[in-house]
Amino acid sequence: MTPVTVKGVNPADVKDVARAQTDENRPWWVRTYIPAILGGMGVTMRHLIANLRNRRNTATIEYPEVKREYSPRFRGRHYLKKRPSGDPRCVACYMCATACPADCIFIVAGEHPDPAIEKYPVEFVIDGLRCIYCGYCVDACPEDAIAMTRDYEMAGYHREDFIWDKDYLLNWRDRVEREDGYQPYEGEIDKERMSRGRL
Numbered sequence: 396m397t398p399v400t401v402k403g404v405n406p407a408d409v410k411d412v413a414r415a416q417t418d419e420n421r422p423w424w425v426r427t428y429i430p431a432i433l434g435g436m437g438v439t440m441r442h443l444i445a446n447l448r449n450r451r452n453t454a455t456i457e458y459p460e461v462k463r464e465y466s467p468r469f470r471g472r473h474y475l476k477k478r479p480s481g482d483p484r485c486v487a488c489y490m491c492a493t494a495c496p497a498d499c500i501f502i503v504a505g506e507h508p509d510p511a512i513e514k515y516p517v518e519f520v521i522d523g524l525r526c527i528y529c530g531y532c533v534d535a536c537p538e539d540a541i542a543m544t545r546d547y548e549m550a551g552y553h554r555e556d557f558i559w560d561k562d563y564l565l566n567w568r569d570r571v572e573r574e575d576g577y578q579p580y581e582g583e584i585d586k587e588r589m590s591r592g593r594l
């Protein structure tokens with residue numbers, strides 16, 4: 396008895412089609428893949444010529460000479476802000492690590508020698524390959540101590556190149572000039588503290 400299928404297709408017919416498509420049943424000239432390769436090259440050439448004739452509307456850009464203009468809200472590689480003394484502004488409160496959906500911020504807190512500052516990060520690490528660049532850490536920080544830049548040019552040969560430790564996060568932006576990314580509360584915390592007479 397022929398089994399009934401949803402679309403009324405006989406499974407035996409499907410098997411025949413599959414069998415007909417196996418390599419052994421194809422002509423020798425198809426099995427050389429030369430017609431398929433020529434077909435693919437034809438598609439490539441067609442797009443190449445169309446793009447050369449209409450360069451203004453091509454989907455690709457000539458990176459790195461031409462850079463893509465991202466949204467003003469774009470946020471890329473992080474950095475840690477410093478106090479005037481050069482110490483991190485971070486007070487190791489773990490708010491950023493708690494808010495991070497990718498679980499890629501690792502902090503070790505230590506007691507700060509200044510009694511006015513409770514804690515400081517003995518270590519502060521971001522795993523740049525796990526990060527999804529959502530910016531929640533920036534939004535969660537009560538000290539305006541972590542920010543993101545507009546830097547998206549991140550490349551490395553080793554996974555370790557993307558393990559950004561405290562020293563790197565505090566200093567990389569001094570070496571490579573990069574614009575800040577979107578910071579919803581930038582300066583607000585300082586303003587509020589100044590209004591209370593304590594920065």
Ligand code: SF4
Pocket residue numbers: 491494495496497498499500521525526527528529530531532533
């Ligand atoms: S940008 Fe998002 S994923 Fe990346 S460290 Fe911050 S909170 Fe975590």
Ligand code: SF4
Pocket residue numbers: 484485486487488489490491492502535536537538539540541
């Ligand atoms: S939320 Fe801000 S102050 Fe708190 S640990 Fe993160 S960077 Fe430091």
